Amino acid sequence: MKILDRLEEWIITLLMGGATAIIFFAVVHRYLAGLSIPGLQDWLLSLNVSWTQELCIIMFVWMAKFGAAYGVRTGIHVGVDVLINRLSDSNRSKFILFGLMAGALFTSVVATLGAHFVWENGAHYAFLSLTGAEFGDVPEGPTTPDLEWPTWIVYSAIPLGSSLMCFRFLQVAWNFVRTGELPHHDHGHVDGLDDEVLPVDVDVYGMGDNLHMHDLKHRQVGDKKGGQQ
Amino acid sequence: MNAAIIFGILAVLMLTGMPISISLGLTVLTFLFTMTEVPLESVALKLFTGIEKFEIMAIPFFILAGNFLTHGGVAKRMINFATAMVGHWYGGLGLAGVLACALFAAVSGSSPATVVAIGSILLPAMVRAGFPNRFGAGIITTAGALGILIPPSIVMVMYSVATNTSVGALFMAGVVPGLALAATLGGVTWYRARKFDYPRQPKASFAERMKAFRDSVWGLLLIVVVMGGIYTGIFTPTEAAAMSAMYAFIVAVFVYKDMPLSDVPKVLLNSANMSAMLLYIITNAVLFSFIMTNENIPQALADWMLGNGLGVIAFLLAVNVLLLLAGNFMEPSSIVLIFAPILFPVAMKLGIDPVHFGIIMVVNMEVGMCHPPVGLNLYVASGITKMGITELTVAVWPWLLSMLVFLGLVTYWPGLSLWFPRMLGMM
Amino acid sequence: QAPIVIKFSHVVAADTPKGKASEFFKKRAEELTKGKVKVEVFANSALYKDKEELEALQLGAVQMLAPSLAKFGPLGVKEFEAFDLPYIFDDYTELHRITQGPVGASILKKLEPKGIVGLAFWDNGFKSFSANTPIRTPADLKGKKLRIQSSKVLEEEIRSVGGLPQVMAFSEVYQALQTGVVDGTENPHSNMYTQKMHEVQKHLTVTDHGYLGYAVIANKKFWDGLPADVRGQLEQAMKESTVYANKIAQEENDKSLEAIKKSGKTQVYVPTKEEKLAFKKALVPVHQKMEGRIGKELIQSIYKETGFDPAKL
Ligand code: NA
Ligand code: NA
Helix, strand or coil: CHHHHHHHHHHHHHHHHHHHHHHHHHHHHHHHHCCCCCCHHHHHHHCCCCCHHHHHHHHHHHHHHHHHHHHHHHCCCCECCCCHHHCCHHHHHHHHHHHHHHHHHHHHHHHHHHHHHHHHHHHHHHHHHHHCCCCCCCCCCCECCCCCCEHHHHHCHHHHHHHHHHHHHHHHHHHHHHHCCCCCCCHHHHHHHHHCCCCCCCCCCCCCCCCCCCCCCCCCCCCCCCCCC | CHHHHHHHHHHHHHHCCCEHHHHHHHHHHHHHHHHCCCCCHHHHHHHHHCCCCHHHHHHHHHHHHHHHHHHCCHHHHHHHHHHHHHCCCCCHHHHHHHHHHHHHHCCCCCHHHHHHHHHHHHHHHHHHCCCCHHHHHHHHHHHHHHHHCCCCCHHHHHHHHHHCCCHHHHHHHHHHHHHHHHHHHHHHHHHHHHHHCCCCCCCCCHHHHHHHHHHHHHHHHHHHHHHHHHHHCCCCHHHHHHHHHHHHHHHHHHHCCCCCHHHHHHHHHHHHHHHHHHHHHHHHHHHHHHHHHHCCHHHHHHHHHHHCCCCHHHHHHHHHHHHHHHCCCCCHHHHHHHHHHHHHHHHHHCCCCHHHHHHHHHHHHHHHCCCCCCCHHHHHHHHHHCCCHHHHHHHHHHHHHHHHHHHHHHHHCHHHHHHHHHHCCCC | CCCEEEEEECCCCCCCHHHHHHHHHHHHHHHHCCCCEEEEEECCCCCCCCCCHHHHHHHCCCCEECCEHHHHCCCCCHHHHHHHCCCCCCCHHHHHHHHCCHHHHHHHHCCHHHCEEEEEEEEEEEEEEEECCCCCCHHHHCCCEEEECCCHHHHHHHHHCCCEEEECCHHHHHHHHHHCCCCEEEEEHHHHHHCCHHHHCCEEEEEEEEEEEEEEEEEHHHHHCCCHHHHHHHHHHHHHHHHHHHHHHHHHHHHHHHHHHHHCCCEEECCCHHHHHHHHHHHCHHHHHCHHHHCHHHHHHHHHHHCCCHHHC
16 A cells, blocks of 8 residues: 555656656757757757657646545545535534545546546557457557557546546545544644744645535634634 | 536535535536436546646646745745835835735745745744734735736636636736735735834845845746746746746755755645646536537527626626635635636627636635635635634735725726736737 | 437637538538538537547547548548648649549548548648748748647658747647747648738748648448438538538638738748749658658559659659
8 A cells, every 4th residue: 555655656746847847858949949059950950859748748637637646645625615614523524425435436437437438549459459369340549649659548547547546535435434534734734834944745725724624533723613723 | 407407416516515626527427427418438538638738737837836936945035025125114024025925926826825935934023023913914815815816827827728818918917917906905004004003124225135136036037037938939838837847946956955855756746736636626627618518508608698688897797796706615726617618708798808807807716715714815824823714804804805996996997907918919 | 300419519710711611511401401400510629629529529429520631640540641741732723633532532431440431621721831030942941940730741841941840739829929939830821810920920931832621520420320311411511511611711811811911010922933943842852751651652642643743843
């Protein structure tokens, strides 16, 4: 489980950093290629970098799909929780469980649809050609326009990311049933601000803001239950 | 009829408190499954292609840049610079707070991030200098909202995604209203500080000002990099976002050295976390607006409204009321992504400029962020000051009231938003 | 009985030649089938964007589309890339010999294994280069950042004149030209004018170096499943729409060129025979470079129909 957690974190971290570096490189390349510096210009013009936008988009879509799963684990997804946060603990916990199971339902449906789509979109053909079987009328799938990568590989972010997300919803739900606790990017982080150094993982979408469900364990910064943590 | 069913399902699902993205997605699935012949696989396709657009990529880039700036000592130096410039006037540090928020807003795309960056440093300092807690909290909560009006702005990118309006023109259209709102909030601050005779800072000497400027120049230069880069055509708005992330990284880690290299993965991870959450809402909102288009709902709604003789003035009033109400339950990105595709076609038929309409929505979102029960800025400020939400709400009202007046001005005076981008020839 | 609904989605504005032609098709289809068919046209990517519409059509989520021809290469039908080859057609007569003749029909046929029926080719027009500096010779484009739509052939075309190809969405082009992110682009005159690009470009040279067109396509399962009489009526409506589409495309292009000249914002230059030949000489080698992708045989069969011989340049 720890390995899966770390893997998830590393994937989205690297995708985030990588995409930034790629666009930086593309802009610098285009800028320099426009200057008529003998030699350098010809070399830069000969480099083919028209794939950078496409790659950046693919990386960010993957980052978004796996990051959404990570977001379930960290409890960052926002909802309309003003009303249920006013309910009694026992009623609220029913809604919380319902919400988590709805998340699991949606992501599992999407994972299934996505897997089916990827299969029809070229994975089936690729699988057959890999095993050397007859194609019949199974069509070869399309490719992306610039990199010319098979789109089924690119699109598999949907089934993979959604499956992981579904798993995370179930994990959070199970944890909630057992402990009454929801993941929080803790409000406590802002407590240590007096020393004027902001912790790097302070999260503006995580301050008991009625956009997230209040669990049974943590008291909120706010009116009704006092200011204590 | 279909419209009623779709919105009914959505409202019920949202009120149960599940993530907004999930309730959007489940609404679409339920509707597709029971009432249409659109193949369900198109949902899977849309979930990928919904964010497969280069303009959207500005969002993660701006979030990343904002995180580097927040943690990399840029905010601190901007506050010092602002204090050196205006700290000796009535309102002292408070006025410096408004100026620092405006400066930071010009490099950050998010309002709550602006509140965190400026507030976490300035608010403790204001208390030490003898200001009442609530004075500072009121200023930073509202001035932090400039984060989405002064470019760059994540909410503007969301609006442009939802309506196909040019991001560059929206950014430029935010400049003048942003400065005007900063001046308004500064005015309220000055007036109240004078009335209650709050402390003023000693006037900084010219040398001190120069030093504060030199210290903060790397942060201030980013304003030139982003706006100048877009305007002079070195890069597109999306590329500008990537460049500012790279620049902020270099400034935080190598120039100011307030952030160790070992913190960089953590900043990347946190930025990815928040970006992914917003991108997930976008994907599902795109899905939602796809199903509405497929059922011809926005057009029908537009025709119905116009058929009932709705004029520009009444429509804009209705839009403001609707968005202010929505601001009680949701955060800005979701509001823009859900409401813009519905309201936009009507606005177009009434001849309202798409860029102006975007600025109206953005100012609305700013107001929504500053009042309970849901208001991101308010909760961030509460986290920093440890004041209760009720107490904070009372603290915020003088500034919030002026923001409401300003909203009216922006709504019915298109020239305020449109003059600058027109002058630059961007529209 | 409820009518058969055809959702016809495209990515351009309703008042462009393609937008008007799709509305024309809607009108004729509904008339000819006497209301048995209802066509819903979605303009401006309202329903599907550029990048997803083909897959949506294959899924059956939309029934008809008119994507630009460059979109079929990634689908695996590289034959369509022949239309992107620079100077493969000299004029509309040569072009229509292909798009309305056997070669065109055989290319459309290649879509069927993908679950797609090709119904017709619709013209947009011939493209010209524009930039902020005068373009008299291919060398004038050297080092220039030129916007193209995503296509391997167009990339090679720009490289052949020493330019830097920039793939960019159509919606971004105006601002990119205005601010100078890119120096120039290639467009049929009507696109240039309707997108107001002439306001942000100083020079246009009528090179007519390439063709921009669309293929009107339908989901094969849907099309084959239509009652035979309805399908016949729709084919008739499509035939009429094609005539209409090509006629207005040509008219709009001519009108737009006049309007651009009149605006005084862009200097329009018509190259001499020799100057045009220089562009041809620089660009025609792209044909051979792309043989591996498109197929030598197909290129030869186009040469045969149009009577073009690269050796005689
Ligand atoms: Na901003
Ligand atoms: Na609010």
